[in-house]
Amino acid sequence: MRRCLFSLLLTGVWTLLSAAPRPDSSLQRLSEDPFWLLLGHYQHDSSGRWYSHVNDKRFFLAEQGAKDPYAELLATLEGLYKPMTLGDKHPQCVYPARTHWLRNHLKLDDLPALPCDNYRQWYHTIDPHSAAMVFPAAFLNSPSSIFGHTLLRIDPSGMKDSGSALLSYSLSFGANIDDADNSLLYAWKGLMGGYPGLFVIQPYYEKIAEYSRLENRDLWEYPLDLTPDETARMIEHVWELQDTRFDYFFFDENCAYRLLELLEVARPGISLTGPFSLTAIPTDTIRAVRDADMMAGVKYRPSRERELMTRIKPLNHDEQQWVSKLAEDEHYLQDPAFLALPVERRALIQDGAYRFIRYKVTSKERDADAARRSYSLLQAINRDSPPPLEIQRPERPESGHKSRTFEFGVGSREDRAYAEYGLRMAYHDLVDNLKGFPLGAQIEMFRAALRQYEDNHWQLQRFDLVNIRSLAPRGELLKPLSWQVTGGLQRAPGDGDDEVLVAHVSGGAGFSRQWSDNLLGFAFATARVEHNPDFGAFLGPAMGFDTGLLWRNTFGNMLLEADSDYFHNGEIRRRIHLTQQLELTDELGLRLSAKREFSKFSEPISELQLSLRWYFF
Incomplete structure (x- = not known):
């Protein structure tokens, strides 16, 4: 009896081993194939170990699948041979991209054939044939859209015949936001990965309504040269990612980065995500797709506001x-x-x-x-029919300068000469090279400046976490509010000629007026909270104003600005400054700035600086 049971056990083990490929060195190598790593969204951490960007245990078949591509490969191979009675929950139906690749790569001709009705119906509804990258332009009055956004448009096989994209589908990745969160909480959670990110696929006409109608954002559409097979491969993987949670980070693991990963799945061997380990600004990722020769044209859809x-x-x-x-x-x-x-x-x-x-x-x-x-x-x-509406297409957004900026300047503060070294991770200020950007929009994040005085004294001059300004001009019909907000560290006048490093949060609201196509005036009422070691209190609040003119001239942009802060302790701080940017090339700018500061703590101080700005990434 025991011999009989032992024989049956051996027979069962042999059957299992014969039904699925055995783990060996070839499977180990296969688990390190770049395409398999793409399907699992694997990367190396700082210690060289694997981890997946997917933050959802349901995505993995192996217990350690999120950290072990080899274990996940073995679990997938085993799952492909599971009983057909699982129906639409069978791994073949849940992971069509994995199944397709492994079947072709390992010649798995003995796989059971399943109908996978849910997947087939979904795939047939989308009918993927080609794709386009879509960029809804930046919308400063929405914190979630200050850098713009990217999504993919999936076009059906009849797209070329109909000429209309209204039957297409949009594919996007975004944060699953709690509607109760205010703008500040959204910004904090977005920076710190406090929201899960999800892929969403929906009819494209709904996206057109959402962006160009509801948010009044221009749309730029870039048809891609993906083949039908490449588009199908990408959509197979999208099915695997439905309702799958990723970590969402405002700066890097965002909509733009995730879509680049999908394009890498569509066309194995192309590298798009590599340069974006620190930041992934949408316009930079569009530029990366362009530089990879994947674009087959461009179409511009103006918003209702622009019309x-x-x-x-x-x-x-x-x-x-x-x-x-x-x-x-x-x-x-x-x-x-x-x-x-x-x-x-x-x-x-x-x-x-x-x-x-x-x-x-x-x-x-x-x-x-x-x-x-x-x-x-x-x-x-x-x-009484009016003449046709002819809208001049603005400069393409990816034609503007790159997002990261290095700055080297020389200058003098009263009688002290200095050199200044600056780095900005993103993205644009009011007087930067304007090509591809709207006049009056400023979005800066993580900007630092180190100053070296002639006596080899080094000091941190400023560190801006965020510095956003929206100079939206008011007219006879539209009367938007202009606003600004900034926070970080900066130097302020101290006792004598010294400067003191203070932490601050500042903001303001007011109005802007466009006097001509190239001249914009603005005025704000402002508020400021500052931690200043020279103040008696831990926090020093202030009220004030900020006013100025922004002039687009032959050489570049000029900003003349005056502002004042009136602190609760009697300190009054005033400043007037003039800045002119000379646009040397798309990626180089020469900036001359002059500043005069007034404070009750010190005598009036003048500062003059000439700096070279290089937009390098």
Whole structure:
């Protein structure tokens, strides 16, 4: 009896070993194949051990699969031969990209054939044939969108025949945000990895509405030269990642980085993510795809706001007032004063009023009153048709300067000469080279400056965690709020001629006015909280103002600015400074700045600096 049981046991073990490939040195080598590592999102840590970016145990079949590509490979091979009774939960149905690759690589002709109905139906609905990278432009009034965003558009096989992308699907990666979190909490969690990241696939027309309509963001679409097989391979892997949690970091492991990983899966052997170990700014990743010769063109979709502003730009002050009146009350269409205007001017005004209504109701529930006014205006537009709307396409976002900046400067503070060395991880300030950026937008993060005085005295001059300014100009119709916020360490006037390093958080709100295409004025009411060793209290609050002019000239950008802080302890700090950037090339700028500071702690101090800025990554 024992011999019989032992024989049966040996027979069972032999059957299992025969049914699946045995772990050996060839499988060990296979687990180190770059494509297998891509499918598991594996990387080496600082000690050389493997780890996966996937932060979800459900993604792995092996207990140690998140840290052991070999164990996960063996568990996958075993899973592929599991009973067919598992249905759609069978590993073949859950991991089609793994199954496809292992079947072809190991010639697994004896794999059981499963229908995988759920996967097949999902895949058939998407019908992947080609893909495009999409960049919704930066939107400063949304903290989650200050760098812009990237997503992929998956086009069906009939895309070329129809010429419309409305039947396509969008594929994006983003943070799963708690709606109760405010902007500051969002920024903190985003920087520290406090949100899980998920892939989402949805109809593309919903994304068009979300970005170009709801958030009034321009869209840039870059068709990619992926073949149908490459696109299919990528979508197979996307199915494996559904509802799978990743860590989300605002600066590196973000939407842009994850999409580069998918493109590496689509085209094995291409390296896109390598340079982005520290930061992955969307425009930089678009540039990486361009430099890899994966782009097959570009298409620009202007937002409703840009369409509105383009239409009303030729109108004078009084005509823009008519736009506002008609948008509020369609009965002004019969006003004798309006009817006295030339027909061609009325046509522009009516079209502007219609676009203004559509702009205002974009994110709201359907309004019967707005619908009635829109219909009346459409009737008037049909009677007096305006000329076609021609929107000048702005510079492509990836044509601008790179995100990281190194700065070397020389200057003098009163009678002391110095050299200054600066590094900024991201991304753009008001007077940087403007190509590819909007006038009046500033987003800086992790900017540091070290100063070396002539007596070899070194000091940290400043360290900005964040420095954001949005100079959104107000007009006759749109009246956005301009704002700024900054926080970090900086030098402030101290006793005598000394400077003291203070920690601060500052912010302000106000308005901006565009006097011409190249001249922008602004004024803010500001608030500041500062930890200053020279103050008696631990924290010193202050109120103040900040005003200035930003001028786009022949050589570059010039900023003239004056600001003042009035502290609770009687300290009054004023400053006026002038900065001119000379745009030498797309990646080089020469900056001249002059500053005059006034403080109750010291005599007025003048500072002059000339610096070279290199946008290198």
